Structures are given as structure tokens and as C-alpha cells.
Amino acid sequence: MIEAVGLTKRYGAKTAVDDLSFQVRPGAVTGFLGPNGSGKSTTMRMILGLDRPTAGHVTIGGHPYRSLPNAPRQVGALLDAKAVHGGRTARAHLLSLAQLAGIPARRVDEVLGVVGLRDVAKRRSSGFSLGMGQRLGIAAALLGDPQVLLFDEPVNGLDPEGIHWVRNLMKTLAAEGRTVFVSSHLMSEMALTADHLIVIGRGRLLSDMSVTDFISANSADFARVRVPENAPQEREKLTSSLIEAGGSVMSEPDGALRVTGLPLPRISDLAHGADVRLWELSPHRASLEEAYMRMTQGVVDYRSTDDAKAGLLEPPQAPYGAYGPYGDAQGGYGAAPGAPGHGQPQPAEAPQQSWYAPPPPGQNPYATPGHAAAPHPAAPEPSPADAAGTKTSEDPR
Amino acid sequence: MASVPAVLNSEWTKIRTVSSTTWTLICAFAVTVAMSAALCALLNATFDDLSEAEQATFDPTLVSFSGTVLGQLAMVVFGVLVVGTEYSSGMIRTSLAAVPQRGTLLFSKITVAGVLALVVGLLTSFVSFFLGQALLGDRGTDLGADNVLRAVVGAGLYMGLIAIFSMGVTAMLRSSMLSLGILVPFFFLISQILIAVPYAKDVARYFPDQAGSKIMQVVPEAMGSDPSPYGPWAGLGIMVAWVVAAVLGGYLVLKNRDA
Numbered sequence: 001m002i003e004a005v006g007l008t009k010r011y012g013a014k015t016a017v018d019d020l021s022f023q024v025r026p027g028a029v030t031g032f033l034g035p036n037g038s039g040k041s042t043t044m045r046m047i048l049g050l051d052r053p054t055a056g057h058v059t060i061g062g063h064p065y066r067s068l069p070n071a072p073r074q075v076g077a078l079l080d081a082k083a084v085h086g087g088r089t090a091r092a093h094l095l096s097l098a099q100l101a102g103i104p105a106r107r108v109d110e111v112l113g114v115v116g117l118r119d120v121a122k123r124r125s126s127g128f129s130l131g132m133g134q135r136l137g138i139a140a141a142l143l144g145d146p147q148v149l150l151f152d153e154p155v156n157g158l159d160p161e162g163i164h165w166v167r168n169l170m171k172t173l174a175a176e177g178r179t180v181f182v183s184s185h186l187m188s189e190m191a192l193t194a195d196h197l198i199v200i201g202r203g204r205l206l207s208d209m210s211v212t213d214f215i216s217a218n219s220a221d222f223a224r225v226r227v228p229e230n231a232p233q234e235r236e237k238l239t240s241s242l243i244e245a246g247g248s249v250m251s252e253p254d255g256a257l258r259v260t261g262l263p264l265p266r267i268s269d270l271a272h273g274a275d276v277r278l279w280e281l282s283p284h285r286a287s288l289e290e291a292y293m294r295m296t297q298g299v300v301d302y303r304s305t306d307d308a309k310a311g312l313l314e315p316p317q318a319p320y321g322a323y324g325p326y327g328d329a330q331g332g333y334g335a336a337p338g339a340p341g342h343g344q345p346q347p348a349e350a351p352q353q354s355w356y357a358p359p360p361p362g363q364n365p366y367a368t369p370g371h372a373a374a375p376h377p378a379a380p381e382p383s384p385a386d387a388a389g390t391k392t393s394e395d396p397r
Numbered sequence: 398m399a400s401v402p403a404v405l406n407s408e409w410t411k412i413r414t415v416s417s418t419t420w421t422l423i424c425a426f427a428v429t430v431a432m433s434a435a436l437c438a439l440l441n442a443t444f445d446d447l448s449e450a451e452q453a454t455f456d457p458t459l460v461s462f463s464g465t466v467l468g469q470l471a472m473v474v475f476g477v478l479v480v481g482t483e484y485s486s487g488m489i490r491t492s493l494a495a496v497p498q499r500g501t502l503l504f505s506k507i508t509v510a511g512v513l514a515l516v517v518g519l520l521t522s523f524v525s526f527f528l529g530q531a532l533l534g535d536r537g538t539d540l541g542a543d544n545v546l547r548a549v550v551g552a553g554l555y556m557g558l559i560a561i562f563s564m565g566v567t568a569m570l571r572s573s574m575l576s577l578g579i580l581v582p583f584f585f586l587i588s589q590i591l592i593a594v595p596y597a598k599d600v601a602r603y604f605p606d607q608a609g610s611k612i613m614q615v616v617p618e619a620m621g622s623d624p625s626p627y628g629p630w631a632g633l634g635i636m637v638a639w640v641v642a643a644v645l646g647g648y649l650v651l652k653n654r655d656a
Contacts, residue, residue, distance in 0.1 A: 082486070084488060
């Protein structure tokens with residue numbers, strides 16, 4: 001159990017971590033998310049007693065790190081993959097760490113096998129790739145068979161096989177009842193690995209909830225309904241009958257309707273009853289990546305000024321298919337819902353208009369009440385107030 | 398609480414598993430012995446060309462340590478690298494996460510590296526001495542003569558203390574490059590130049606290397622040098638004070654700064 005209370009770190013005028021309080025519980029993988037420079041690593045370093053908090057405190061199992069008895073046997077950490085003397089062999093590096101905690105040399109060979117570095121154990125780590133460095137760092141964290149594990153960006157530089165392995169490793173460690181705290185800036189990665197999410201931005205807590213809650217709070221299903229373009233009266237007729245039936249309707253810039261609160265068959269029935277032809281009736285789902293982007297939108301420190309390559313920053317991973325290519329001008333609700341992976345990848349030809357998706361109507365916890373309750377069609381503009389997250393600094397619990 | 402023997406053991410593993418340790422120490426030994434031997438042979442051949450004052454105060458013991466001026470630089474590099482590579486590689490964070498007691502980590506590291514440097518220093522001084530005396534032939538001396546053993550042991554201590562001083566300075570500066578950039582010119586140039594400049598030498602003789610090297614002299618005012626206000630042991634004491642100050646400074650920096 002890791003517990004931070006009012007954790008604050010200032011470097012001169014810059015506040016890296018601002019009044020952060022959270023708990024990391026055993027038996028679960030807790031994801032620690034935030035954009036670059038949001039204070040993740042600083043927080044990790046404070047947990048490990050490397051940096052002194054300006055205010056507040058953080059404890060592991062009730063003790064400040066520096067007063068933990070035999071820390072290496074209780075806490076394992078991967079902070080920086082390349083934090084290794086390059087002239088030392090992988091085995092010698094681990095051996096020097098093992099000796100600190102009275103761990104036998106046999107265990108060193110064991111963890112080298114676990115992380116798949118046995119063949120290069122006698123090689124100097126300066127020749128290691130980033131991925132091999134990560135594996136060596138993970139080996140060091142596992143060395144003392146600790147109950148609490150911290151990993152700072154563990155999948156950086158790993159190949160897909162390695163990422164898969166790290167994912168399973170985290171889950172296994174958590175299933176054994178350990179406390180696993182993993183930082184990442186990739187929501188997609190965390191959605192697959194973590195049970196619980198702590199999201200920070202600019203050093204402040206943005207969200208602290210389980211992944212399931214995060215999904216239900218942040219990604220909303222909706223249906224897109226399109227009527228023939230030359231029939232505005234049919235559109236109005238359908239809109240009023242949908243609202244009558246209890247749905248909420250918003251219009252999208254290209255004339256399509258965004259319907260929430262009604263299942264697809266019901267929408268079809270209503271259209272049939274109103275004698276309206278449909279050109280499109282499709283289910284959609286906002287992705288976690290979008291929800292995360294929206295949440296951290298206002299707190300990104302390092303933002304590129306040119307959006308021409310913005311799409312590259314969102315790795316299109318199939319199992320998390322509900323995000324990625326944005327086919328429509330509204331920007332964001334690309335793939336189909338249902339089982340992850342079913343989302344047919346749409347070609348990302350249309351330029352993405354903004355960094356984040358506008359909130360799904362009616363169910364966005366960050367939207368202003370006026371937007372959410374809008375009974376009449378109203379395009380949700382990504383207003384700066386919404387985007388910058390007037391409420392993002394609050395804990396949405 | 399990481400126990401001290403465990404940390405010592407770990408630091409020993411760290412030192413013996415990098416090749417820079419071996420190379421810098423071999424370098425310190427080889428350079429000192431070779432240069433001392435060369436100067437002994439040269440002085441023996443050109444003894445008659447020396448001035449009268451130099452001939453009168455000829456110190457065969459000191460002459461056999463003349464390679465120390467250059468050899469100590471390798472000791473400086475050794476001391477700097479032992480501490481500095483922890484910072485340059487980022488290993489310091491891994492180390493401190495494993496040993497949250499920072500004093501234990503630093504003092505264990507300095508103990509292990511310092512003892513190793515002292516052993517190599519003593520080996521160097523004895524080999525230098527015997528080789529030098531052999532080359533000096535009739536003008537040489539032997540360990541049984543007055544104060545000679547003190548000078549030979551002192552020369553070894555001097556080499557070790559230079560390395561420990563460098564470790565302390567590097568712990569304060571937290572960078573190999575910065576430390577080398579300051580220490581090497583200081584010992585090789587600044588100190589050597591200032592000691593030859595009138596008035597400046599009154600200050601320079603209290604520098605760690607100048608004060609500490611007095612222990613290598615058997616003949617007072619050897620080789621026509623100036624009389625110094627302190628004796629050989631007091632000189633070494635001044636050097637030890639510098640070393641303690643540097644190590645203490647390094648400890649305070651490590652203890653109080655974020656890693």
C-alpha cells in the first residue's frame with residue numbers, strides 16, 4: 001500500500017507536484033497517467049525517497065521510504081532503463097544490487113531468466129538496446145521479490161512481444177497480492193493493463209477511479225442517424241419523435257444526428273413510424289484515449305505547434321479499436337462499439353481537426369450542465385472552457 | 398536497513414566489475430614507477446651537472462617518487478570515476494533506492510575505493526622506491542636509513558589520499574566531467590605553477606598535494622627546495638584535513654540534495 005498525502009514538490013517557482021493525495025492498493029495494477037512533464041516521475045522519485053517533498057508526505061506500508069527496514073526486499077522499482085553503469089555486465093549490475101539486500105547470487109540468475117536476458121548476462125549493458133535496458137531494470141525491480149513494485153514507463157522501447165510480456169507480468173504480480181504502480185503516458189496501454197487509474201496533469205490529481213468507472217464515466221455510446229440531405233422536414237420530424245420517445249439529440253456539423261438514450265432498434269422503429277427514410281444508423285463509442293485526451297487537454301505542458309502529424313501520436317492498436325482514425329469532421333467517434341477489436345479501421349484520410357474529441361452528449365461529466373441537458377439539437381462546440389477543463393483540476397469522483 | 402557489510406560487499410562488486418578501475422589503477426602504478434625510474438636513471442647519470450646546493454641536499458628517496466606528479470593524475474581519475482559514473486549513468490538513483498541511508502552508501506563506497514587506492518598506492522611507492530634505489534646505485538639509500546620507511550609509506554598514503562580527495566570533490570560536484578576539469582588542471586598545473594611563484598607559494602604550500610608530498614622527503618629542504626613551516630607528518634595532516642573536508646562536503650551534498 002502506497003499512500004500519498006498532500007504531496008507537493010516545487011522546483012523554484014515551478015510546481016511539479018501540487019497537493020497530490022492518493023492511495024495505491026495491493027492486489028491491483030494501478031496505472032499512473034499523465035502527459036509528459038505532469039509530475040509522474042517526480043512523484044515516483046518522492047515515493048522512493050530520492051526527492052524530498054516540499055510539503056506533504058508519502059509512505060509505503062506506513063513507513064517513509066527512507067526508514068523502511070531492508071527497502072530492497074520490500075519495494076522494487078524501475079525508474080530509468082538506462083540508469084546502469086554501461087561498463088558493467090548485466091549480471092554484475094544485478095549482483096551488486098542483490099548483495100545490498102543479502103539476496104543470494106542464485107536469485108540474480110533466476111531474474112535474468114525471468115526477463116529473458118540470460119543469454120546476454122555476461123555482456124556489458126552499454127551495448128543494450130532500450131528494450132533490453134527496460135528488461136534489466138525490471139529484473140532489478142523483481143530481485144528482492146518485493147510486495148510493492150513501481151515501474152516508470154516500463155513498456156518504453158519494448159517490442160510487441162515485450163509489451164505483452166510486461167502486461168502479463170504486471171497482472172500476475174498484482175494477482176499475487178502485490179501492490180503494482182505503473183506510470184505511463186499511454187492511456188491505451190493502461191486500459192489493457194491497469195485495474196485502477198490515477199490521472200494527473202500539471203502535478204494535480206485529475207481522476208482517481210477504477211478503469212471500469214473511468215470507462216463508464218468517460219466513454220459514452222451514441223448512435224449516428226442520417227436522413228436524406230434534401231429532406232430537412234424529415235429530419236425535424238425524426239428529431240421531435242426521438243425526443244418525444246425520451247432520447248436526446250444533437251446535430252453534427254454535416255447534418256447527421258447524434259442520438260443518445262435510445263437503443264438502435266428503437267430509433268429504427270421510431271423512424272419507420274414517422275415515415276422517415278434513414279441513410280445511416282450506426283452505433284458509436286467514444287474511446288478512453290479520447291476521454292483521457294480531453295481530461296488532460298488543458299494541462300499538457302509540451303504541445304507541438306504543428307498538428308500535421310498529430311495522428312502519429314495515437315498509435316492505432318487494434319485491440320483498442322475504438323479510437324484512432326477520425327473519419328468525420330466532428331473528429332473523434334470513429335469506430336464501432338461492441339467487442340473491442342471489431343472496430344473496422346477507417347482510413348485516416350480526413351485531417352483531424354482538434355486534439356481531442358468533443359464530449360459525448362449528455363454523459364460527459366465535464367460538460368457544462370447546459371450542454372448536457374440540451375433538449376434541442378445543438379452542436380457541442382469544443383469550447384476552450386470545456387476543453388481546458390474548467391473542472392479538470394477537481395477530482396471527478 | 399541495509400547493513401554496512403552488505404553495502405561494502407556491493408560496492409566491492411561495483412568496483413571490480415568495471416574495467417575503468419583496473420585501467421586507472423594500473424596506469425597510476427605504471428606511470429609513477431616508470432617516470433620515477435627514468436628520473437632516477439637520469440639524475441644518476443647527470444649528478445655532476447647538478448648545482449652544489451642540489452648535490453648537498455640530494456634526496457634519493459624523494460627522487461624515486463618523482464613520477465608521483467604524473468601518476469597521481471591517474472589516481473584522481475580513479476577517484477572521480479568511482480563516484481562520478483554513478484551520477485553520469487543515473488545508477489545513483491538505483492543505488493539510493495536500494496540504500497536509502499545515503500551516508501552508508503557514500504562512506505561505504507569511499508571506504509572500499511579508498512582502501513583499494515591505498516593498497517595500490519603503497520604497492521606503487523615500494524616498487525618505485527626499490528627500483529629507483531637500484532638505478533641510483535651508490536647514491537641510493539635503503540629502507541633501514543633514518544626516516545626512509547616513513548617516506549615510502551607516506552608516498553603510498555599520499556597516492557591513496559589523492560584518490561579519496563577526488564571522490565569527495567566528485568560527490569560534491571556530482572559530475573565526472575566537471576570534477577576532472579577542475580582537479581586535473583589543479584594538481585597538474587595550478588598547484589605546480591603557484592608553488593614556484595614568490596608570495597603565491599606561501600598559500601600554495603597549504604594545498605593538499607603540496608602539503609601531503611612533504612611526507613616523501615627524507616632530507617629537509619631536499620633538492621634545494623624552500624624550507625617549509627611544517628614537518629612531514631604535519632604536512633600529511635594538512636592533506637588529511639582537506640580530504641576530510643571534501644568527503645564531508647560530498648556527504649552533505651548527497652544527503653541534502655534530490656538525487
